[in-house]
Amino acid sequence: MDDIESWFRKGLDHIWLPYAQMKTQPDPAPISSTEGARLNMADGTTLIDGVGSWWTSVHGYNHPALLKAAHEQLETMPHIMLGGLAHEQAYRLASRLSQVTPGDLCRTFFTESGSVAVEVAMKVAVQYAMNRTGARRTRFVSFKGGYHGDTFATMSVCDPEEGMHSLFAGVVPEQYVVDLPDTDDRAAALDRLLSGHDDIAAVIVEPLIQGAGGMHMHSPETLKALREVCDRHGVLLIFDEIFTGFGRTGEIFAADRAGVTPDILCLGKALTGGVTPLAATIASRKVYDAFHTDSPEYALMHGPTFTGHAIGCAVANAGLDLFENEPRLEQVRAIERQLLDELAPLSSQPGVADVRICGAVAAVEFEKDFNVNAARSWFIERGTFIRPLGTVVYLTPAYVIEAADLSSLTNAVSEFAESRVV
Structure with a gap:
């Protein structure tokens, strides 16, 4: 792939991104390749994907x-x-x-x-x-x-x-x-x-x-x-x-x-x-x-x-x-059990309004607004890609995600709740 400056920086002056105020939004994370439940950034670092590219990559990337x-x-x-x-x-x-x-x-x-x-x-x-x-x-x-x-x-x-x-x-x-x-x-x-x-x-x-x-x-x-x-x-x-x-x-x-x-x-x-x-x-x-x-x-x-x-x-x-x-539905049910084990306790966390889990979906809703762009950057700094919806931080991972990677996502959400970033 060409050097990042040859496509990313130049392209930012011409692309119009979805759901974005282009003047104030922080730069998106440039991705060079994907594999399983991971996004490989152009600088060589890796993000665990908690969103699955708007919920599409259920079998993992590059199956x-x-x-x-x-x-x-x-x-x-x-x-x-x-x-x-x-x-x-x-x-x-x-x-x-x-x-x-x-x-x-x-x-x-x-x-x-x-x-x-x-x-x-x-x-x-x-x-x-x-x-x-x-x-x-x-x-x-x-x-x-x-x-x-x-x-x-x-x-x-x-x-x-x-x-x-x-x-x-x-x-x-x-x-x-x-x-x-x-x-x-x-x-x-x-x-x-x-x-x-x-x-x-x-x-x-x-x-x-x-x-x-x-x-x-x-x-x-x-x-x-x-x-x-x-x-x-x-x-x-x-x-x-x-x-x-x-x-x-x-x-x-x-x-x-x-x-x-x-x-x-x-x-x-x-x-x-x-x-x-x-x-x-x-x-x-x-x-x-x-x-x-x-x-x-x-x-x-x-x-x-x-x-x-x-x-x-x-x-x-x-x-x-x-x-x-392949055992997709069994994988979803295993994800649901893990999400319940690792995120349901947040319902008693100060500042958390609700925790909702169904299948391979988890949503942690906060009582007060927070800066969504800052939150996205915060999660990226911790090796995860999580894109909140308003006051809701949610996970919709690939069904093939490893348990350890899923724990990295839930730990990031828990740390976010406990850090009082909100």
Whole structure:
């Protein structure tokens, strides 16, 4: 690799980074290579990755099976359009997803990113009502603390008070954003909302864990209540499992852990183990049947250029092989036990508001705000990469992380809490 000055310093004057005030943010950590759960910096030092590149690298970086699949597909056929053409990897992957997802989720539409997968789910929900009855159901119910993406439609179903999107109030469509039905009173309020409005196409939720909104967690019973109320009022239920899908909660899908099947399921991130972009929107037979007619206007008119990207689908198929052949869920459950042992005691630490753990996710929430940029630098100085969300310091490591490396992460979080940096 070229000297760091030839790409990093020069590039900083031209790149626009995500979720960053470029004028005040400290320099990002330049990484030269990755391996397992580790990031190798350009200066030769190593960071233990506690975030997994926004929760994608569940199999660890550079897993040979994923790299082999990408390399072989690259040499054979990197990509062809799915409009009028077909390739094996996308068709095999769609078939396999219908087998591993719960219930009768049977038809997969591929996109390049999670946000677009949610956009497609919303589009499908609106058109489903029109195709079936001609009804104009154009609004959605989502939940406080939720996050579903940064594109315009997905911003509308995020928590409107959430800092990333509050500037766009009045620009994005107004939706019904309410409390999760995790109490009898809130469940009754949701029931009244659905019974009193005939413009609602679907309810959308991040099942069990609301990720980017702060790693808020709820029970399977909450999802069962959602399924019941949606069925009662003839409203579709969308699960956004872009974060929770593929083992993060201890089962392949959060839907499995809850025993609830949605009408539409959105997947991404861990689908390809962080190797390539790929996302999926999977519809139930009931939903798909509303589109499957002789009438062309009933078709789903959506088609990203790289839908069903051949390399991405090949890597995703290899990733499903790893879930079948390697002990991923056992690894997640071992991580959960270790996180409970090593972080749960922080709940009694002064300044700590809450400790939440589910599967390979841990969140330590602090009572007061702290400087997130300073905290990131603080963790890097201790050989870890941990990227807080507001007042929440969280861990979402690769499932293959060694116990000693996981302890290094939890020790860093504990030291952070005890140091009164906050």
